[in-house]
Amino acid sequence: MSQLDFDAPLSQYFFEDVSEHLKSNEIYNLDDLMDLIYINDNNWWKSLHLEKETANGILKWLYDHRLEGVELPDSVLKKAIELTKPYYGHKIGVVAGAQFTEVVNPETHFKKVPQRAGFMHSERSQIVPLESFKVPDLFNGREGTNRGDKANCQLSAEDDLQAIHSWLKARGKNQNTQAAYKKEAERFLLWAIIEKRTALSSLTLEDCAEYLTWLEMLGRSSDETWGARWNQPQSTWLGPKNTTRSSGAWRPFSSALSYSSRKIAMTVVRQLFSFLQKTGYLKMNPFDQISPKIPLLPGEGKPKEYADRSLSKEQWDEILAYLEAMPESIQKARLKVILLLGKGLGMRCSEMINARSSWIAARNIGGSSVMFITVIGKGDKERRLPLSNEQVKMISDY
Structure with a gap:
């Protein structure tokens, strides 16, 4: 999915009346808007003198584009998630060409903030x-x-x-x-x-x-x-x-x-x-x-980018089942080796591409002969990965 241009004029994303209002408050692009939200948290819209429904519309739009580079503060993200509920108790306005329907839950519309106990x-x-x-x-x-x-x-x-x-x-x-x-x-x-x-x-x-x-x-x-x-x-x-x-x-x-x-x-x-x-x-x-570094506390932060692309056990089971059901062919043999090298041995793409059968050799470990593949990785560093008899056969079959 393409990323949003955070330096582009807001008129590229929002209706003219919304973008002009933000511009009059010195908010010229998405970068300015995100800075304001991070500084003011849930009160960002008040400082811009926005109507609540317009503010909710902007927040809903930002939430819908969270996979395109938008990262909201935790408290604002919680509010944005509420806007996705089917019976949210406030109006959501039109801000960027999308019609958000007004729905009201009478049980939550007049919800009051409880007083915190313990004030002396x-x-x-x-x-x-x-x-x-x-x-x-x-x-x-x-x-x-x-x-x-x-x-x-x-x-x-x-x-x-x-x-x-x-x-x-x-x-x-x-x-x-x-x-x-x-x-x-x-x-x-x-x-x-x-x-x-x-x-x-x-x-x-x-x-x-x-x-x-x-x-x-x-x-x-x-x-x-x-x-x-x-x-x-x-x-x-x-x-x-x-x-x-x-x-x-x-x-x-x-x-x-x-x-x-x-x-x-x-x-x-x-x-x-x-x-x-x-x-x-x-x-x-x-x-x-004093160090300017602000550490993340337990439970904060987000997983590394590659973790978001990891497959669950069920997904891997489905892939392997599909592979086993394929008719015997050179393509099936090649896929088995790719999964062996990548998933089984954890080799990088470049290492898999450059791998040679001559890298495989037997070594004497504790009186037993064990098969290894020696890999030349990043920085021209060698590392040896052990191979089972089944894995060696899989490579030989291919």
């Missing part, structure tokens, strides 16, 4: 959005141990929160980018103050190295495992999804972060610290000494 008032009062956050004087960073020479600082910021706002202003006017960067900076600042009890500008290399581990464990650990490592319980950080920022139940996270979300989180924080160092606000960037 004291925790709730600490965790608020960036625009409402009052940093304790002890942790505001005015005297941060990593603060640069104030006389040479290019920022007018007096404390860490002001420095973050200066960085956000420098990120450009794109609202989607601003929202994504603000979310990650907000999460990191809250983590530094409430979990680490340290000003952002006083964090050490060891402190910063812990942030990725914290993100990996959040929402995945038992309370006992979590409590043995971290100061604040997970309920401090996790709240109901789609809660308004003005709500007392708002939390920085609604679930465990996927691989792509952790990667974005660490990239944004690295860029924040790089900016603060280059402008002289910080003396050094601790993330410069």
Whole structure:
């Protein structure tokens, strides 16, 4: 199947009114659209001011083209799979020449998001959005141990929160980018103050190295495992999804972060610290000494490409049964040898093509004569593969 052109104008794939609307929001191609979805997860459509049915239509279209290069974040993929159900409770619009029928399941149409149990008032009062956050004087960073020479600082910021706002202003006017960067900076600042009890500008290399581990464990650990490592319980950080920022139940996270979300989180924080160092606000960037590699956790990632082409045992049984039912001929003998060399011995295509009968020879192993085929593989390296009497006969018959 051909791959989509992620740099082509969106008008190549979507109706004009949809592509023009996306273009007005600085989304010019599929690459831009995928970046936005990875940054904003399930809220990507809100930042574009799309109607829900149009957003569902775009998501359905992306899901239908997942074999042509589209890879959706886990949370968005889950939503896309819901759109394929026959009684999904929201309208799906027309976006790319395909008519998606509106069907409503009354039992799920008005489904409410349950409130997460376990929020304590004291925790709730600490965790608020960036625009409402009052940093304790002890942790505001005015005297941060990593603060640069104030006389040479290019920022007018007096404390860490002001420095973050200066960085956000420098990120450009794109609202989607601003929202994504603000979310990650907000999460990191809250983590530094409430979990680490340290000003952002006083964090050490060891402190910063812990942030990725914290993100990996959040929402995945038992309370006992979590409590043995971290100061604040997970309920401090996790709240109901789609809660308004003005709500007392708002939390920085609604679930465990996927691989792509952790990667974005660490990239944004690295860029924040790089900016603060280059402008002289910080003396050094601790993330410069921390590996940028984001590991996959158990169950994440996808199988290698070749694994998707593997045959099941039942499929192999059917192939072998078909082969045995063929009339005896040179073609049947050749197919048997091909399966022997490829499936039985694991030889590469190039090795099978170049194989010679002279490569087969008997060797004395432990007092017994064993037949081997010596193969010249990649890098001109030799390897010997043992052959049974039945396999030798199969080759001789051919």
